[in-house]
Amino acid sequence: MLVNDTDTLRDGTTFDEFHRDSIAQFTGMQKTTKGSNFDNLVKFLDMASFTTRQNHDEMWRAKDIDYMHGLELDDKGDEFGLERGSMDDDVYRFLLKSRMLARNSRGTLNDLLNITAHLLGCDTKDIYMTTDRQWVNGQLQGEPDTVKVVDIPYDKVTNMFVLDRLTDELQRSANAGTKIKFVNFSVPLSVMAYVGFDLRFIEYFDI
Numbered sequence: 001m002l003v004n005d006t007d008t009l010r011d012g013t014t015f016d017e018f019h020r021d022s023i024a025q026f027t028g029m030q031k032t033t034k035g036s037n038f039d040n041l042v043k044f045l046d047m048a049s050f051t052t053r054q055n056h057d058e059m060w061r062a063k064d065i066d067y068m069h070g071l072e073l074d075d076k077g078d079e080f081g082l083e084r085g086s087m088d089d090d091v092y093r094f095l096l097k098s099r100m101l102a103r104n105s106r107g108t109l110n111d112l113l114n115i116t117a118h119l120l121g122c123d124t125k126d127i128y129m130t131t132d133r134q135w136v137n138g139q140l141q142g143e144p145d146t147v148k149v150v151d152i153p154y155d156k157v158t159n160m161f162v163l164d165r166l167t168d169e170l171q172r173s174a175n176a177g178t179k180i181k182f183v184n185f186s187v188p189l190s191v192m193a194y195v196g197f198d199l200r201f202i203e204y205f206d207i
Contacts (some may be wrong), residue, residue: 003047009054019046065093065100092163098162098169107175109147113118114174119166121158128152132181145177150184157185 005016011159015082033039065076073092077084080099083180084092098119109129117124132146149170170180 003050007050009050015050016153018050019043022046028123034164054174055164058093059111065096067092094159095162095165095169099172102173107173107178112170112173112180113145116152116166116170119159119169120156122152122154122156126153126156138188143179143181146179146181147174148181148184153185154185 003015005014005019007015009018010179019042023039026038026042040176063080065073066078069089072088073096074084076096077092080094080103082092082099087095098115101118104114109131111122111125113129116127120127127149128151129147129149132142132148133140133144134142157163167180167182174180
């Protein structure tokens, strides 16, 4: 049972810190200076406790998707019905985590807001979400049980690779019977974008 002072638990605690916190409980009761017989005894007991904590950490990591790679991710993908295709581990892991969020979603606007922010890699304050059915000039307009996500600043989006599947992923997070109508991005007029073979200025576009 060999533990080094620099060995670390999942929460960042080193063995040196773990042992110092432990030995501090006996201050004034025994000679607790480093290297004393009592210090060595407590250190030996701490090693056993620390090693047990490390083993629990390893068991936790084995189930944590952040520590999965390769075939481990493929097995998790089978659980969520998500095929890897040509995706690398990072992209595949990201989409699997989105599926995990969707599975735990209650379908509320707040849940959809948080999942949209996760998918796009932006802040929730950058996203405006509303129900499609609204009173306009005294008349009820829009589709029932439909949610719109609108005017997300394009320059706030960091996960561009998810755009082509964004609506489908959000649909998985919505309540049964609820539709995601469309997602609209706003782009500053000073931003140029390629559309087909043309380079043009754009302000809004939908996906």
